[in-house]
Amino acid sequence: MSSHKIAVIGGDGIGPEVVEAGVKVLEALTGAEPGLAFDFKRFDWGSDYYRGNGRMMPRDGLDQLKAFDAIYFGSVGDPDLRDDITLWGLRLAICQGFDQYANVRPTRLLPGLTGPLRPELGRQIDWVIVRENSEGEYAGAGGRVHRGLPIEVGLDVAIFTRTGIERIARFACDLASSRTRKLLTVVTKSNAQRHGMVLWDDVVREVICDYPGLTVDWMLVDAMTQRMVNKPDSIDTVLATNLHADILSDLAAALGGSLGIGATSNIDPSRRHPSMFEPIHGSAFDIAGKGIANPIGSFWTASLMLDHLGEVAAAHRLMVAIEAVTDRAEFLSPDLGGTASTAAVTAAVIGALGFNEPPKNRRRAV
Structure with missing residues (x-):
């Protein structure tokens, strides 16, 4: 038996609530999957840590995390602190410090959920968005x-490098090739961003020449939003830049029923560093401490983490349990139109872990 070392960073708002719910589910999963074990270590980093230390995490935070197999992350953000302090001080510090250059966000309409689209369209959602x-x-x-003068200037520069584009394009092509439809949509805005995005287009075209088995199409990001709403069946794997994919993946989660179900992998494909897994919903301070946060996104995230760790059977078992629970109205949380508490949804998923379907029907988390 090998034990996976997992760094647990609850962070802010509802982050600790949903991550601790995820830890309970993972611990329960070890009883259903022989040989599966975890060694969890919790880190109290986040906005409260900042108030006491002037930093979101210690100066040697990355060094402390290096020895772990994965990082299970909750959320970051506090209404009393500037977002640039909280985000750059913790989440982005980890993502960039560990070169987690591939952000992967799957979306599909889980059983029992409806979402805002007409049922015949909602059922067509089965996407994975790859974000640089x-x-x-x-x-x-x-x-x-x-600063403070009439001539004050704030400048953000979008940086696109050949290396950065090539590696994320290759990652997306490999992922699209592993999926049944082998369909990749490349999102761009090169009609208006005529330097960096034109380089993006050129480099992606070079990479896809190595993948003749893929069907590839191209969309401007503004047109992509209406395609996601009107023609969801025309989409499978999506490749987009940091900003564009950030926005499109929130739209995707909403179309799937709620931000509360969204899951994310921040991956270092080289595996030189631990990868980080987090739900996408943010800190949601308006419901923090009320016991009603939807933990499904955290559970789906845990399934992605298991898959990354090579625990494919356990990842599948967890997704089956999640889908069994979302299919029952009494276990839907308020964001999905129900009344179930975080604890009730967690207990239901744990209860469902004893059931599985034949191996031939297994679906990967993404």
Whole structure:
């Protein structure tokens, strides 16, 4: 038996609530999957840590995380602190520090959920969005000068490099090739962003030449939003820049029923560093401490983490349990139109872990 070392960072708002619910589910899963074991270590980093230390995490935070197999992350953000402090001080510090350049966000309409689209369209949603996670519009290049004066300037520079584009394009092509439809949609805005996005287009075209088995189409990001709403069946795997994919993946989660179900992998494909897994819903301080946060996104995230760790059977078992629970109205949380508490949804998923379907029907988490 090998034990996976998992760093647990609850973070802010509802983050600790849903991550601790996820830890309970993972611990229960070890009883259903022989040989599966975890060694969890919790880190109290986040906005409360900042108030006491002037930093979101210690200066040697990355060094402390290096020895772990994966990072299970909750959320970051506090209404009393600037978002640039909280985000850049913790989540982005980990993503960029560990070169987790591939952000992967799956979306599908889980059993029992409806979403805002007509049923015949909602049922067609089965996507995975690949987001370039290290550069682009969120590279962090820029600055502010002449503060407080009428001539004050704030500048953010979108950084696109051949290396950065090539590696995320290859990652997306490999992922699309592993899926049944072998369909990749490349999102761009090169009609208006005539330098960085034109480079994006050129490099992606070079990469896809190595994947003749893929069907590839191209969409401007604004047109992509209406395609997601009107023609969901025309989409499978999506490749987009840091900013564009950030926005499109929130739309995707909403179309899937709620931000509360969204899951994310921040992956270092080289595996030199631990990858980080988080639900996408944010800190949601308006419901923090009320016991009603939807933990499904955290559970789906845990399934992605299991898959990354090579625990494919356990990842599948967890997704089957999640889908069994969402298919029952009494276990839907308020964001999905129900009344179930975080604890009730967690207990229901744990109860469903003893059931499985034949191996031939297994679906990967993405």
